[in-house]
Amino acid sequence: MKINEIINELRDDPNAGKKLTKREQADREWMARLQKSATWMGPNSKTWDPESFELAVKMYKKGYNPKEIWAITQNIMGTDGHWRQEIDDSEAKFIKNAKGNTMGDQLYHPELYKAYPGIAKTPFDANWDNTDSGAGGMVKNGKISLGIYYADYKTLLPTDARLNTAAHEWGHVVQDKFEPQFDGGGNDGSDLSLKVAKANNITKKQAYLGKGGEHMTVGAEDRRKLSKAERAATYPDLTKGALGDPAPRITITKTHKVPPFDFNDPNKDRNAIKGNSSTNAFIFPTKHVTFDNPHITDQYDDVTADDILRIKKELNIPVPAAQKKTSLAVPRNSPTPQIRPSNLKMPNQKQKFSTIPGGPPINKSGSNKQIKTIKQKQTDKIDSLPPSERLGNNK
Secondary structure, three states, X not given: OOOOOOOOOHHHOOOOOOOOOHHHHHXXXXXXXXXXXXXXXXXXXXXXXXXXXXXXXXXXXXXXXXXXXXXXXXXXXXXXXXXXXXXXXXXXXXXXXXXXXXXXXXXXXXXXXXXXXXXXXOEEEEEEOOOXXXXXXXXXXXXXXXXXXXXXXXXXXXXXXXXXXXXXXXXHHHHHHHOOOOOOOOOOOOHHHHHHHXXXXXXXXXXXXXXXXXXXXXXXXXXXXXXXXXXXXXXXOOOEOOOOOEOOEEEEEOOOOOOOOOOOOXXXXXXXXXXXXXXXXXXXOEXXXXXXXXXXXXXXXXXXXXXXXXXXXXXXXXXXXXXXXXOOOOOOOOOOOOOOOOOOOOOOOOOOOOEOOOOOEEOOOOOOOEOOOHHHHHHHXXXXXXXHHHOOOOO
């Protein structure tokens, strides 16, 4: 569920508080290496763009691939089968000398608060002493706590690392509180992780990292720093898990059905393995299904600028003039100055050079030396010839 998983939810850790073995300590150090990601939003967001979403669904039904859909609309179907748009996290930062104990008091993030105004009221501790907790951050009883130490509990985490942890944690708050249709997180000690690991012949850590809510919340931490324009131009990499390794298998809960990632083949099995799990013996088991990650099995070419122009033309989307290919020729009404021969006289322009009555204009330098006409130059040339060669030429 939450980042280092103990980071994620100590409340779900059955071993919380007990003395750790070397193996358990190693596990927790492994958890502390998890990368964090940017923030996804769903249709309950105040800044959700319904028009781009409708266009994304239209493209999906017409058979366009995920990369093409993202390039045009910046919408993506998550590995849990639910459509998402992305929140710009690039301006997020901790507030210096903050007072108050809510997220809004301690964290500056205008885009997130526009999308989910209520999230600003989330209890928040940006300087949690995580000594011996096995966690780098967590959400517990609705409160986000961000650890200040690395797994050795001696070395202080840099501000940027804690901000990455915060992004992961508030991503889970979005899942749990504002977009409940999104698949949630998990941890590697849960009944779900154990059953998925056994049924799919993978480790419990791989099972945890492949949980839909973890996979979608975790990603390349550099994406948090992308601007809005950079996000639009950069397709989200959903092939990897929290450690940067491939995430070949995805598990989602509350269903036994694999999402229809391909509209033309909605019932594709994707090597699905179904099962049931529960958080404890007193809760009715919950359905789950594990399947091949479509972002690994379904490969698509990167989208070029020419592809975007083609797709927009196919969908009758107006293309701004600046994006269209332009001719090298200067348009007739272009404000760009035209190259004009210096000896051409503009309409209604008066002759600037003084003249000799009955003769050619004098040099514009003001010299009295006459400028010879073409006829005069021809005559001079003939006169310079020997008499025998002039006959018949001097007309």
